[in-house]
Amino acid sequence: MAQAEIAIVKALAKPAFSWRAGIQWAFLLLITAIILAPVAMVTLGGFNVARPTEGFRFGFDNWARAWADPQVWQALWNSISIVTIRGILGFAIAIPLAWLVARTNIPGAKWLEFGFWVAFFMPSMAYIQGWVFLLEGGRGLLNQWFTMLFGQPSPIDVYSYWGIIWVHLMAQNVSALFILLVLGFRNMDASLEEVARTCGASRLRTLLDVTLPLSRPMLAMLVVLAIIRGMQSYEVEQVLGQPAGIQVYSTLVVRMLSVEPPRIPEGTALSTLVLISLIPLILLQRLYIGRRQYTTVSSKMRTALVDLGRLRWIAFGVVFSVVMLQTFVPFVATVAGSLMRRWGYFTIASPWTLERWQRVLGDDLFIRSLLNTLFLGVISGITAAIVCFLIAYVLIRTQFPGRDALDFVSWLPWAIPGVLLSLGLLTLILMIPPLRILHGSMLMLVIAMIMFRLPLGVHLLKTGFMQINRELEEASTICGGTWLSTQLRIILPILMPMLIAVALMTFVTAVNEVSGVVLLASTETRTLSLLSLGYLLGAAPQKEAAAVVTTIMILLCVGVALIARAFGLRLAEGGLR
Amino acid sequence: MPRTRIPVPWMVCGLGLLWMLLIACVSAQQSSPATPVRATEAIASGASAQEWNRIVEAAKAEGEVIVWTQVGEDRRRFYKDAFEKAYPGIRVNLFQAPQSAERDARFLQEWQAGVAKVDVMIAGSAGVNARIKPVGGLQPLRPLLRPDILDPAVWRLGILWVDKEQQYMLMSDTSVYPPVTVNHSIAENEIQSWEDLLHPRYKGKIVQTDPRSSGPGFAAGLFMYYNPDLGPEFMRELYNKGVVFSPDERQNAEWIDSGRMLIGISARPQEVEALRKIGGTLRIVPVLKVKGRPEAFFQGSDGILFVPNLDPLPHPNAARVYVNWFYSRDGQQAMADILQLPSNRVDVDLSNVPQYTIPQRGVEYTNMNEERFTSTESVQQMRDYVDRIYVAP
Numbered sequence: 001m002a003q004a005e006i007a008i009v010k011a012l013a014k015p016a017f018s019w020r021a022g023i024q025w026a027f028l029l030l031i032t033a034i035i036l037a038p039v040a041m042v043t044l045g046g047f048n049v050a051r052p053t054e055g056f057r058f059g060f061d062n063w064a065r066a067w068a069d070p071q072v073w074q075a076l077w078n079s080i081s082i083v084t085i086r087g088i089l090g091f092a093i094a095i096p097l098a099w100l101v102a103r104t105n106i107p108g109a110k111w112l113e114f115g116f117w118v119a120f121f122m123p124s125m126a127y128i129q130g131w132v133f134l135l136e137g138g139r140g141l142l143n144q145w146f147t148m149l150f151g152q153p154s155p156i157d158v159y160s161y162w163g164i165i166w167v168h169l170m171a172q173n174v175s176a177l178f179i180l181l182v183l184g185f186r187n188m189d190a191s192l193e194e195v196a197r198t199c200g201a202s203r204l205r206t207l208l209d210v211t212l213p214l215s216r217p218m219l220a221m222l223v224v225l226a227i228i229r230g231m232q233s234y235e236v237e238q239v240l241g242q243p244a245g246i247q248v249y250s251t252l253v254v255r256m257l258s259v260e261p262p263r264i265p266e267g268t269a270l271s272t273l274v275l276i277s278l279i280p281l282i283l284l285q286r287l288y289i290g291r292r293q294y295t296t297v298s299s300k301m302r303t304a305l306v307d308l309g310r311l312r313w314i315a316f317g318v319v320f321s322v323v324m325l326q327t328f329v330p331f332v333a334t335v336a337g338s339l340m341r342r343w344g345y346f347t348i349a350s351p352w353t354l355e356r357w358q359r360v361l362g363d364d365l366f367i368r369s370l371l372n373t374l375f376l377g378v379i380s381g382i383t384a385a386i387v388c389f390l391i392a393y394v395l396i397r398t399q400f401p402g403r404d405a406l407d408f409v410s411w412l413p414w415a416i417p418g419v420l421l422s423l424g425l426l427t428l429i430l431m432i433p434p435l436r437i438l439h440g441s442m443l444m445l446v447i448a449m450i451m452f453r454l455p456l457g458v459h460l461l462k463t464g465f466m467q468i469n470r471e472l473e474e475a476s477t478i479c480g481g482t483w484l485s486t487q488l489r490i491i492l493p494i495l496m497p498m499l500i501a502v503a504l505m506t507f508v509t510a511v512n513e514v515s516g517v518v519l520l521a522s523t524e525t526r527t528l529s530l531l532s533l534g535y536l537l538g539a540a541p542q543k544e545a546a547a548v549v550t551t552i553m554i555l556l557c558v559g560v561a562l563i564a565r566a567f568g569l570r571l572a573e574g575g576l577r
Numbered sequence: 578m579p580r581t582r583i584p585v586p587w588m589v590c591g592l593g594l595l596w597m598l599l600i601a602c603v604s605a606q607q608s609s610p611a612t613p614v615r616a617t618e619a620i621a622s623g624a625s626a627q628e629w630n631r632i633v634e635a636a637k638a639e640g641e642v643i644v645w646t647q648v649g650e651d652r653r654r655f656y657k658d659a660f661e662k663a664y665p666g667i668r669v670n671l672f673q674a675p676q677s678a679e680r681d682a683r684f685l686q687e688w689q690a691g692v693a694k695v696d697v698m699i700a701g702s703a704g705v706n707a708r709i710k711p712v713g714g715l716q717p718l719r720p721l722l723r724p725d726i727l728d729p730a731v732w733r734l735g736i737l738w739v740d741k742e743q744q745y746m747l748m749s750d751t752s753v754y755p756p757v758t759v760n761h762s763i764a765e766n767e768i769q770s771w772e773d774l775l776h777p778r779y780k781g782k783i784v785q786t787d788p789r790s791s792g793p794g795f796a797a798g799l800f801m802y803y804n805p806d807l808g809p810e811f812m813r814e815l816y817n818k819g820v821v822f823s824p825d826e827r828q829n830a831e832w833i834d835s836g837r838m839l840i841g842i843s844a845r846p847q848e849v850e851a852l853r854k855i856g857g858t859l860r861i862v863p864v865l866k867v868k869g870r871p872e873a874f875f876q877g878s879d880g881i882l883f884v885p886n887l888d889p890l891p892h893p894n895a896a897r898v899y900v901n902w903f904y905s906r907d908g909q910q911a912m913a914d915i916l917q918l919p920s921n922r923v924d925v926d927l928s929n930v931p932q933y934t935i936p937q938r939g940v941e942y943t944n945m946n947e948e949r950f951t952s953t954e955s956v957q958q959m960r961d962y963v964d965r966i967y968v969a970p
Contacts, residue, residue: 069964070964070965071964136837137837138835138836138837139835139837238824239825239828242821242822242823242824243784243821243823243832243837245819245821245969246969247969255787255789255790257678258676258678258790259787259789259790259960260678260703260704260707260789260790260791260795260956260960261704261707261708261953261956261957261960262678262682262704262708264682341855342851342852342855344831345855348855348856349855349856363650365653419679423682423686426683426686427686430686430687430689430690430692431690436690436692439687439692514675515675518674518675518679519674519679519682519683522672523670523671523672530648530673533648533675534648534649534650534653534673535650536648537647537648537649537675540649540651540847540848540851540916540917541649541826541827541848542650542651543827545650
C-alpha cells in the first residue's frame with residue numbers, strides 16, 4: 001500500500017513533459033506566430049497612412065476617416081441590436097433542444113442530431129433563397145397563401161429587420177449552438193441530475209440549477225462565439241438588409257473594401273473594432289467561469305438519460321419540426337433552383353430542366369475543383385483537430401507560463417474578416433522570401449482553413465478537457481501508461497465527438513469558404529466554392545448552375561459527415577475497450 | 578454469417594454520385610470538338626506573315642498564357658475557351674477574382690514582392706487606373722499590337738484609349754447601359770428625362786448597384802456627378818429620395834419586373850434580356866433627356882485589357898498572341914457572342930447583342946471610361962460625395 005502511495009506521489013510530482021519543454025515551446029511559438037503575424041499585418045495596416053508607393057508611416061488618419069463615416073454609428077447600433085436579439089433567441093431555442101437530444105430518451109436522438117449537422121452544412125445563400133422564396137413581400141409563397149386565406153396582404157416581409165433575425169435563427173445560428181451544446185451536455189454525469197431529482201427538483205429546475213451551471217465554460221465560450229461571429233456576419237444582412245435600408249457593421253466594412261478606390265486602410269481600422277472588443281469579452285468570460293471545477297467526466301460517470309415518458313413524442317415532434325425548418329426549406333430551395341430554367345419562376349413555360357446539371361458536370365473544372373475541395377477539406381479537418389487538441393491540452397492540462405496569452409491569441413482569427421485575414425497571410429508569405437514557396441499552394445489553403453476554425457476548435461476542446469477529471473489520466477500514468485498512450489486510449493475516445501465536430505466544421509469551411517480563399521488559391525487549387533462563385537457572379541450570372549454546385553457541396557458534406565460519424569464512433573468504442 | 582445492411586443515406590449518396598457521373602459522361606460526349614483557326618488567318622495587313630508565324634510558334638513553345646480577370650463562367654468561356662479554340666497549342670491559365678479590387682490587391686502584393694506571374698489582366702479599368710497605373714504597374718500595350726488593330730478604320734467610334742497617354746488601355750466594347758429600366762406599371766412616356774426620376778411617387782422604389790463600387794451603377798454615378806446639367810445637386814436630390822443600393826443585378830431586375838421596385842438605374846442588359854425571354858414585362862427606356870437633349874453614356878468593361886509591368890513577362894510571345902487575338906475580329910466576335918457586349922469593331926456581327934446597347938446616331942454620348950472620370954481623384958470625389966449625401970430608404 002505504501003509503495004502504491006509512493007508511486008502515486010512520484011507520478012503526480014513528476015513535471016509533465018519536462019523533457020519535451022523545448023518542443024512544446026517551439027510548437028506554441030509557431031502557432032502563435034502563424035496566428036499573430038497576419039492579424040498584426042492587418043492591424044498595422046489600419047495605422048499605415050503612407051501612399052501605396054511609400055513604406056510604412058504611422059498615423060491615426062484611417063481611424064479618424066473610418067469613424068467619421070456618417071453611417072458608422074447607426075451600423076454599429078444595428079449590429080449590436082441584431083446580435084443581441086438573435087443571440088438571446090438562438091440560445092433560448094438551442095438550449096432546450098440540445099438538452100432534449102443529449103440528456104433525455106427522445107426517440108431518434110442520433111438522427112435528430114445529424115439533422116442539425118445537415119442544417120449546419122447548408123450555405124447561407126441556400127437559407128436566404130429559401131426564405132425569400134417563401135416570405136418575400138407580396139411574392140413569397142406563404143405570403144400569397146396568406147392573402148388567399150385572409151383576403152389581405154401579408155404583413156410579413158423577409159426584407160426587414162425581423163426577416164434578418166428569422167433567417168439567422170433558421171440558418172446556422174441555432175444549428176451551430178445546438179451542435180456544440182449537445183457535445184457539452186453529452187459529457188454530463190447523470191448522477192448529478194439524479195441527486196437533484198431525488199431532492200425533489202423538477203426537470204426544469206434540474207436543467208437550470210444543475211445542467212446549465214455545469215456547462216458554464218461551454219456557455220461562456222458560445223456567448224463569445226455568438227458575439228464575434230454575429231458582428232462579422234455579412235451575407236444575410238447584405239441581401240435582406242439593403243432593400244430595407246439596414247446597414248450593419250460588417251456590410252460597412254465590406255463596402256469600404258469594395259468601393260472605388262478601395263478604402264482598405266479605413267476598412268481595416270474599422271474591422272479591428274471586434275479585435276479590441278475581444279479583450280473585455282474574454283475577461284468577462286473568465287469572470288463568469290471563475291475558478292470553480294466543471295469536471296463531469298470521471299471514472300464514476302453515469303450516462304443515464306432522463307425519462308420523458310409520453311412527453312418524449314411531443315418533444316420529438318418539436319425537435320423534428322425545427323430540424324425540418326432548418327434543412328427542408330434551404331435544401332429544397334437549392335435543389336429546385338438547380339433544376340429550374342430560372343430560380344423561383346414556376347409559372348413560365350417548361351420551368352424544369354437538367355441543362356444546368358449537364359453543364360456543371362460536363363465542366364472541365366468540376367472534377368478538379370471537387371478533388372481539390374475533398375483534399376483540402378480532409379487534410380484541413382484532420383490537421384485542425386490535431387492542432388486544436390494540442391493547444392487545448394496545453395491551455396488546460398499544463399502550467400505553461402504563456403497560457404493566458406495563447407488563450408487570447410487563439411480567438412484572434414475570428415476578430416478579423418476572412419478577406420482581410422487572407423490578405424494578411426498573403427502579405428506575410430510574400431514579405432518573407434523563404435515562405436514564398438507556399439504562395440498559391442494547397443498548404444497555404446490548409447493553413448488558412450485551420451486558422452478560420454481554430455477559435456472554435458480550441459475553445460470547444462478546452463471545455464471538453466475541463467469536463468474530464470484528471471484522475472483518469474493519473475490512473476493511466478500509475479498503471480504505466482505513457483503520455484501518448486494515455487491520450488490515445490483515455491482522452492481521445494472521450495473527446496472523439498468533439499474532435500469529429502472540429503474536423504467536420506473545418507471540412508465544411510473548406511467546402512464553403514469564399515472570401516478567405518480567393519486571394520490564396522491559384523488555378524490549380526481552385527475549390528468548389530470558387531467554381532460556384534464563378535457561376536454566380538458572371539457577366540450573365542447563372543444562379544441555377546451555382547445551385548447545382550451548392551447541392552453537390554451539401555451532399556459532399558453529408559457524405560463526409562456520415563463517414564466521419566461511423567469512423568469516429570468506431571474509434572471511440574475501440575479506444576474505450 | 579449476418580448480412581451487412583447498407584444504411585439508406587449511404588445508398589442515396591451513392592446513387593446520387595452515380596447519377597452525376599452518368600450526366601457528366603453524357604454531356605462530355607455531347608461537347609463539340611474545337612475548330613482551331615490557322616495562325617495565318619489572323620495575320621495583320623501591315624505585319625509580315627513570317628514574323629507573326631514565328632511569334633505564334635514561340636507562343637506555342639511557351640505553352641500557356643496567364644490571364645487574370647473577374648469571376649464568371651461566361652467570362653471563362655470567352656477569355657479561355659474561345660482563345661484555346663483559336664490557338665490550340667496555347668493553354669490559358671485563368672485566375673478569376675470575385676471583384677477587380679481583390680484581383681488588384683493580390684497583384685500589387687505580388688508585384689511589389691517581385692513574385693508576380695501574370696501576362697495579361699482584363700476588365701476593371703477604373704481600379705487599374707486608380708491603383709496599378711499610378712505605381713507603375715502597367716507596361717504600354719500599344720507596342721504589342723499589330724498595325725491592323727491600330728487602324729482607326731476598323732473601330733466604329735474610332736480608337737478609344739482609356740488612359741490619357743493613349744498607351745496602356747484600349748477599349749473594345751462600348752456598352753450603352755439603358756439609363757433606366759421600368760416596371761410595366763409605368764406608362765410609356767412617364768419617364769423621359771433624368772429629372773422625372775425625382776417624382777415623389779418613386780420614393781424608395783428606385784434600385785441601382787452602389788455607385789461607389791465597380792459595376793453598372795458606378796458609371797451611372799460618374800455620369801450624374803460629372804454631367805454639367807445634372808451634377809452633385811441632382812445626385813443629392815435623387816439619392817435623398819431613398820434609392821436602394823443593391824449589388825445583386827439579377828435580383829434588381831427581378832424586383833423591377835415584379836413591382837417591388839419601379840425603376841432600375843443602369844440595369845445590366847443581360848439580366849433584363851434574360852427576364853424578357855421568359856415573359857418578363859419590364860421595359861427599357863433607352864435614352865433620357867438632360868435639359869431637353871437626349872444624353873447617354875457608354876462604358877467598357879470586359880473588353881479592356883492591360884499588360885502588367887513585368888520584365889520579362891512570364892510568357893512574352895503567348896501574351897502578344899493573346900493581346901492581338903483579343904482585339905482581333907475573332908476575339909471581338911467571341912466577346913459579342915458569349916458576353917453579348919457590343920464590340921466597337923466595325924467587322925463584328927452584333928446581331929446577338931441587344932440593339933439598345935449599341936451607340937446610336939443623334940444621341941450625345943459620354944465615354945465614362947475616360948481617365949478624366951476614372952482617375953483616382955475623380956472617382957474618390959464622387960465616392961466621398963455619395964458617402965456624405967446618401968440616405969438609405
